[in-house]
Amino acid sequence: MTVLFSVFLLTLLVITAIAAVQSRNLFVSVMLLGIFSLLIAANFLLLDAADVALTEAAVGAGISTVLFLGALALTFEREHRPTPHRWLSLAVVFAATLVVLYATFDKPKFGDPGAPVQVHVAPWYIEKTPEVIDVPNIVTAVLASFRGYDTLGEVFVVFTAGIGVLFLLSASHGHAAQRRPHNGDESKIGLRNDLIPRVVGRLLVPFILLFGLYVQFHGDYGPGGGFQAGALIAAAVILFALVEGEERTLEAIPRGALLALMVSGAMLYGLVGVAGIFLGGEFLNYSVLADDPIAGQHLGIILIEAGVGLTVTGVLLSIFHAFAARDRF
């Protein structure tokens, strides 16, 4: 039965994708992209990928939508003209699809426990995790320890995007930029002048923050971890910004603090790695962090997850503010 649910969701997925590409209103495309994210996340859940589902929902439906909206607010909402027919590109796309379809036929069967991916490497993780790391969530164990170096790279990708957007949007305004009437917080229209969303929003923000912390520190036991928590906390602050206004949010958490979050998170992760070297192990070897290797692993995982969370929160909020501030200059 779940199989049929999957098929149904996948079909909806394709329809959503087509609609998102077809629509000439970019805003509609962005909203459909949000739906697309929810759908693909539900699919991930059906395919047993709970952590991925959580991340995809938080990132795709939440953060990505907000970022796209921020960019649309600064640019245009509509495509100017219909897509020209570029036959060459269509041919390339078509060829690529045929190639991919060609590959489907020799693939191992769906869900086959004897497939190469299930018999090599992966069983080792499942078998060894309780023994050498002892956290219930194997995904967290692999992410933070066995392949911790990848995750370090991931944190620095996020960090790079953060400084990239800050760098780009700190440039002086170009000649085609037009000054918009400053209507930000004085206008009578906007959520911050709406009683109900404002009250509800303010009520919810602390709970969302709490939930974010739960996801952060519960990541060893269930779906969650630093990245998801960072996205959720950032979402909570964005909600605060929506109902209370940019200025109040920046008063609460100034840009400098966000930059400090970014830097300190990345450095925390790096320093945990370096500590491994100085305590006699390899880079990112957490076992040497404490007398007992397993306690060391636990400590290391908690620290690096905290680093991930800090960086992600800092970067996402910095990017959000960078877009929002560009609107009113």
Next chain:
Amino acid sequence: MTDLSMHLPAIQVVAPMLLAPLVVLLKPRGLAWMAATAGSIMAFLVALNLAGQVLAGADVRYVMGGWAEPYGIGLRVDEFSALLLLIVNGASAAALLAARRSIDDAIEGDRQPLFYSAWLLTLAGLCGIVVSADAFNIFVFMEISSLASYILVAGSPDRRALPAVFKYLMMGTIGATFYLIGVGLVYMMTGTLNLADMELRIHEVADQRPILVAAGFITVGLALKAAVFPLHVWLPNAYTYAPHAVTVFLAACATKVSLYVLLRFDFVVFQQNLVGHELQFTAFLMPLAALAILVGSAVALFENNLKRLLAYSSVAQIGYILLGASMISVAGLSAGMLHMFNHALAKGTLFLAVVCLATRLATFDLREMAGAARAMPWTMAAFVLGGLSLIGVPGTAGFISKWYLVTAALEQGWLGVALIVVVVAGSLMAVAYIWRIVEAVWFTQPEGGAAEGGTASMNEAPLLMLAVTWAAALANIGFGLYTSPQRELAEKAAGALLGQLP
């Protein structure tokens, strides 16, 4: 004190990477540059040390987090990666040393820490790709280096850099995603991400369609990132409009690292296991390489913008490297690898000279550069040396690799003769386009009359910049006369990659 020497492969990547967040905080003027330069020079010393170890016969390996491969992520430095590490770190250090004035002109002081941070991240990403022994880890570091290099290119005050960098981003992401698809398919069939482990396990499934498709996706994706003709469309604009110092760095090493991954993946994982793959590889890449040489050089012949001319010349030079590799022989492959090194030297010198020129010139249009050499004779002299090396005049580094390329081509019989014709034609065109520049800057009278050109006093670039440029120029001569270290690295690397081939 812990003995750090065994951790060098990790330090090579991690040191610049961890320096990057700190650099962001260095607001006072010039401090960010100093920190970045110091970090980059240190990374270069690490690379030298690693290369020394490799030349001495050591097999440098490192396991991250203490988890054995293939469960954890391993790092490995062999001859090929040592060569690339030298190129990447050398280019970064030289470019940064020369960059200060040039970057001061291009970017406001308060944005500079972000810029230098991105620079270090690019460096760390490129090093990370080179030392990694894990297919997915390569993807992650590829993305770090790509994202950071987009930032670098977008630092240019020229607004045309923005569409260029957008195109670069699109193409780069498509390339990386193709690579990811390919890795996914290989993983699906073998169950492992470790390159060495893949090599062992791919035997059993080598004849199945997903592997074939994976080989295609990985090759195309990386060719896109390496700007192999005809997938080079992002390169000319990105190089032309990037800040000058960034062009030095990226032109010398960014595409070569993608090429490195392409060759490594192909030779280690696919070549010896897939039936008929050699033939496909040659049939696919050799014509493209030849076309790249011919078309790239031909376009450069008619280009009027100095930087763009050099960018198209880069497209042609990538062709030479690929041509060597596509012969699938030790001689050809080592010629290609050698050319990576020598081209980085030559193109680095040329673009360094461009950085110097940029301090005094407002335009790079050849028609308006008349007499520039009178004002900046030292700069232009270095430029000419770099140009000679690019052409492949005996006595310069460029000659060595072309000589090897021709020798390798001779082994190929009649096909080789055709290849030699291509190489010679490319070199002749190089002579022509370098001559166009030389003619414009040395021999043409500036139109504004004698007031500007004739009596213009020497107006050279800042000393440090000039010194770096000349050091690079002299290195072209030096490595042309004394070739052993890099040749030994290239030959051993080629032998190692082809070692198991029948």
Next chain:
Amino acid sequence: MELLGIYHYWVFAVLLMIGFYAVVAKVNLVKKLIGLSLFQSAVFLLYITMGKVSGGTAPIFLKDMIDPVFSNPLPQVLILTAIVVGISTTALGLGIVVRIKEEYGTIEEDEIQEIDRR
């Protein structure tokens, strides 16, 4: 069951095509980025699909589990990283688009080329 497996991969292929089409054929830069997101999502689907074991469950130990069958955690880890990479690329791309709009007053590729040619 077999058909379903193929269906997953076909959806992957179709999504890949849709995203790729948007990237290469659309002239609006934001639309290109939307296409890029779809394109990357398709790859996520490929990875997660191959990690599924029939009758398996998410690779998280619960207290009262007896001899559980887990789906493969490794592709999930890889895709977590890939999702983060994807959003980073999108954010940076949007930043560039905003700058392009400020400098050129348009975000249509052909119009930008037109302006540059002048």
Next chain:
Amino acid sequence: MQVVLDIISWVLLTAGGAFVLVGGIGALRMPNLYTRMHAASVTDTVGAILVLGGIMLQAGLTLATIKLAAILLFLLITSPTASYALANAAMIAGVKPEAGRAPDTEHDS
């Protein structure tokens, strides 16, 4: 006792499913924005109460029930708020309740 609980929860689940479906049909078939909003938001809340309530009965007194209650509470707070904000935004933008269509500026697809 268990049987009674089962029956109640089945009834709740079935009713919940029906409400959800009715809401969906309503959102599709109603003539204009505000009527659609009615269909969607009423069943959003009732449907959620019934479905989550049904599962809660099945789960018994466990951590799962507490989590479900939290989700339900959250939905009950946010759903009407979102509806209100939506109606408010639409009204300010000039979407008229009586007209089937919005003004031309908003009309797009």
Next chain:
Amino acid sequence: MYYVVTIATLVTMALALVRAVLGPTVYDRVLSVNMFGTKTVLLISVIAYLAGRPDFLDLALAYALINFIGVLAVLEFFKSRTARRLQEQSEREEN
């Protein structure tokens, strides 16, 4: 019984999707996105229970929350757009 609910939810998601594609106003689309989000929350709750994994309920909570914030962000975007339009209108009238 769970299947009944699941199927009903799935069908409703499809209907909401149709509404999102059809429009006609952007507010209709926001409405259907919101509906889609809450239905996903229900779907995940049911799946979590079906799969015997109560820890998935965290996901449902996260979805509900993200969905709410997403919808508010979209509405804020539209309100500021409306505000800008009204302001321009009033300026035009003054002139």
